[in-house]
Amino acid sequence: MSRGRRLALAALAALACGGCGEVDEIVIAISTDLAVPKDFDVLQVQVFEGNQGKFNRPYRRLGGSDAEAQLPATLGFFSSDAGGESIRIKVAARNKDDVGPVRILREVVTTIPKDRVALLTVSLDFLCDGSGQAAGSDVERALCDEGQTCVAGACVSSEIDSSTLPDYSSRDVFGGGDGECFDVTTCFADATPAEVDTAGCTIAGDGAALRNVALETAGDDGICDGDEGDEDRRCLVALNADSDSGFRVGDDGRIQLPPAVCEQMAQKKIAAVLTAPATSCVQKTAGLPTCGPWLASRSEEP
Template sequence: MSRGRRLALAALVALACGGCGEVDEIVVAISTDLAVPKDFDVLQVQVDGKFNYAYRRLGASDAEARFPATIGFFSSDAGGEAITIKVAARTNGEVQGDTGPVRIVREVVTRIPKDRVALLTVPLDFLCDGSGRGAGIDVESTCGDGMTCVAGACVPSEIDSSTLPDYSSRDVYGGGDGECFDVTVCFAEATPAEVDTAGCTIAGDGAGPRNVALETAGRDGICDGDEDDEDRRCLVALNADSDNGFQVEADGRIQLPPKVCEQISQKKIAAVLTAPATDCVQKTAGLPTCGPWLASGSKEP
């Protein structure tokens, strides 16, 4: 077991004994493209109505959870059991505790695999802001029964566990070595892209891979400069080659999630920025953002 996974499991006490064995287990890796505790300060995990815990003080030195946060659920009966997992980002935890407003909910219905340890990634991302609501300590998706939010769109919440990859720390903790993506540094010289709102695409770069970020209008995401700086930018980095981020089409254009163009029209996104992935590697789902919330370190953004 990697050092990063031990740290995360220490922060997130597993329902049974996550990580104890290497068979019949599903490891849930919870990530975010937002900044904590600025954007949310409570991480809530619910499983099958039997496990419900809110992890607080996110981003603090004594945080109850760090990101990526991993929690393992293993089988006591040779695998195959159905499992329903809800993960929520809540705010105002210092005042309202476990019952603060819900910003994001992700729900997954799947089964614990047999004879292996599978990886299930569950991102709490900006484009799904507003996807959840709370009723006391319980949370539910605004997408309706059997649905959940992915990149701002409501999609079926059921996932066939046979399609999940085997767990590897390299796919969660920045290659397994605790590397992270420094959003403010990697987009320091980024330029605004012209967005074709008809197809929600931007021009690519045939010379090499690029990184893409959303500049938010409401100061969500990872910010540069001081709070009172009028030129301060707050950015959300998108994952490359991902259903939760962007993909490069056959013609070389970069396909953005449709929710991006919807939020541009609603003035929630101020600009789409791009930068060549040269000095910085390309942002992927397995490369977490740098910040005091980081599970494998505490580098400031």
């Protein structure tokens, strides 16, 4: 059990399992495609049961030697009544401190599952930059309406049926359970810009060959391959394969990107879409975190 999860269970007394038989638990796995601490350095997690706050914790100094959390971060919440409690989860990326500016907000409304440990993946991604705003130590929606949350730059329902969630396994969070990570700058060192069909927001695939896809941001967001001020520096955001928040290969063989990619290209927030064959590097997936000083190498089962 990770240090972060022990803190969560100790603080969430109303949902703590007191002498339960079967485990009724949901594990939240929090990740990002940005670079920490350059892009944000505070992770805030809040959990509500009804209108009552059950857990509120900022994790500061991300990416530093004294970081209060590493990424991916896992937090587990138990049931006190055989499962089924409805909870609302808010996860935010902030800067400077727990009342600092908010870059990204994800909200999920779900239930504690019964008789199992379920995995809920929550990703704080570049495409949802600007989705939250600070309200003192609280975080409010800045992009989506009530009942919605930002995923891949689009507002979708914040409700998730916990019965559809997979069982928790460290392999699905910590790089196959062995602490492996995806080196963005190395894996895209020889990447080439793709021609984007903006009508459907797709790019050409490569037949049966697997490919990796990244967004080159127009600013300095993402994982960069050089020092600040370098003329040829690129800052990249790697997309997850076979993911609603990343990319999928369609029946026609073309790679479907999130529509927000084309919208943000038109807004000059994204400079290019890059592709590289997944040969010397494996294909980037949600369960394979990016390498960096923020990386959590632990992979213990709960």
